[in-house]
Structure formats: structure tokens, C-alpha cells
Amino acid sequence: MVARPPLKVLIEAMRLEDLDEVERIEEASFTTPWPPNAYRSELMTNRLASYLVARVDGRIVAYGGMWLMVDEAHITTFAVHPAWRRQRLGERLLLAFLDLARDRAAREVTLEVRLSNLGARRLYEKYGFRPVGLRPRYYSDNNEDALIMTTEPLDNPRLRARIERLRVALDDAPPPSGPFEPDEDPTIGDHVAPPAPPPSADR
Numbered sequence: 001m002v003a004r005p006p007l008k009v010l011i012e013a014m015r016l017e018d019l020d021e022v023e024r025i026e027e028a029s030f031t032t033p034w035p036p037n038a039y040r041s042e043l044m045t046n047r048l049a050s051y052l053v054a055r056v057d058g059r060i061v062a063y064g065g066m067w068l069m070v071d072e073a074h075i076t077t078f079a080v081h082p083a084w085r086r087q088r089l090g091e092r093l094l095l096a097f098l099d100l101a102r103d104r105a106a107r108e109v110t111l112e113v114r115l116s117n118l119g120a121r122r123l124y125e126k127y128g129f130r131p132v133g134l135r136p137r138y139y140s141d142n143n144e145d146a147l148i149m150t151t152e153p154l155d156n157p158r159l160r161a162r163i164e165r166l167r168v169a170l171d172d173a174p175p176p177s178g179p180f181e182p183d184e185d186p187t188i189g190d191h192v193a194p195p196a197p198p199p200s201a202d203r
């Protein structure tokens with residue numbers, strides 16, 4: 001029997017031709033998905049925005065977006081396909097955004113997440129985001145509060161050391177082996193607001 005080669009993860013800029021796949025993940029991930037044209041308009045007109053996709057074997061398994069306003073980076077959207085979760089794809093993508101923010105001379109990275117979205121909160125905490133405030137009744141579907149999470153300054157040595165430790169662990173981690181059938185309702189439904197300044201990352 002011939003062993004299957006390990007699956008490779010590639011992270012690259014989102015393109016217009018990616019939008020059908022992105023939309024499918026969006027709808028499976030958020031209770032209030034961005035309207036279909038939001039990503040198109042972001043890619044075509046928003047020069048402050050960077051959108052990335054993660055591909056495994058050519059198919060999109062995760063995506064996210066970040067706005068850079070002066071020296072503030074703000075993650076506006078972030079999701080992993082339900083069948084590809086818990087395989088460190090969220091981590092790989094978040095690390096790519098932290099690297100991008102640093103390359104673009106951002107001071108720190110911030111985002112909003114639903115208070116109840118514990119999985120996402122743990123992911124962000126793992127990478128050095130800390131709660132810094134609340135936006136009361138931020139999500140209109142259930143009036144849930146948003147937790148604002150921000151990193152320490154990206155050049156802080158303690159944060160740098162943490163990120164580099166996690167990068168090494170990710171490099172040593174096994175590649176994704178999915179897709180798997182999710183065993184629970186995958187919709188968590190937090191996002192940021194649809195693109196209208198200022199953006200936020202959970203809907």
C-alpha cells in the first residue's frame with residue numbers, strides 16, 4: 001500500500017475567485033453572515049484590508065480578514081470550515097495575521113468576540129490576546145455583549161517569545177488529517193460587523 005503524502009497547508013491572499021468557497025464557510029460559521037457582496041467589495045475597494053485564505057490540497061478550509069488603520073490592526077472576520085476544526089488551522093491563520101500586522105508596523109492587534117464563544121476566546125488567549133473591555137449588546141441577533149481582546153504591543157519581548165514558541169510547536173505538529181464530520185452544531189455566530197468602519201471579528 002502506498003502511504004498518502006501529508007496534507008500541506010498554504011496560506012495566501014484571498015482572491016475574487018475564492019469567494020464561493022469563502023461564502024460557504026461563512027454561512028456554516030456565523031449566525032449573521034456578511035452579505036454575499038461584502039467580501040467582494042472589501043477585496044475590490046478597501047485598501048486598508050487584508051484577507052487571507054488557508055488551503056489544504058487546493059481547497060479553502062479557513063479564511064480571515066484584518067484592517068490596518070494607522071498603527072492599529074483589527075481582525076474583522078475569522079473562520080475555519082466546520083469539518084476542518086481542531087486541526088490547528090485557526091492557529092496557523094492567526095499566526096499569519098500576527099506576522100502580517102508586525103510586517104506592516106502595527107502596534108497591536110485587536111478584535112471583538114462574543115462572550116459565549118469560548119473556543120475562539122481560547123485560541124486568541126493562546127496567542128496573547130487579553131480582554132480589555134466590553135461592547136454591551138453588540139450582537140443584534142441575541143443582544144449578546146462583545147468582548148474586546150487586544151494583544152500586548154507586537155514588539156513586546158514577552159509576546160514575541162510566546163509567539164515564537166507557538167510557531168515552533170506548530171511547525172512540529174502533525175499536519176491536518178481531516179475533513180471530519182462535525183459532531184455538534186458548528187455555528188457559533190460571532191463576527192465583527194459587516195464592513196463599515198470600524199470593523200469587528202465576530203457576528
Ligand SMILES: CC(C)(COP(=O)(O)OP(=O)(O)OC[C@H]1O[C@@H](n2cnc3c(N)ncnc32)[C@H](O)[C@@H]1OP(=O)(O)O)[C@@H](O)C(=O)NCCC(=O)NCCS
Pocket residue numbers: 029030077078079080081084085086087088089090091092112113114117118119120122123124126186187188189190191201202203
Ligand atoms: C474559533 C475557530 C476559528 C477555531 O479554529 P480551529 O482551527 O478549530 O482552532 P485550532 O485547532 O487552531 O485550535 C487552537 C486553539 O484554540 C482553542 N480552541 C479552538 N477551538 C476550541 C473549542 N471548540 N473549544 C475549546 N478550545 C478551542 C484551543 O485553545 C486550541 O488549542 P489547544 O488545542 O492547544 O487547546 C473555529 O472554531 C471557527 O471557525 N468557529 C466559528 C467562527 C468563529 O467563531 N470565528 C471567530 C470569530 S471572533
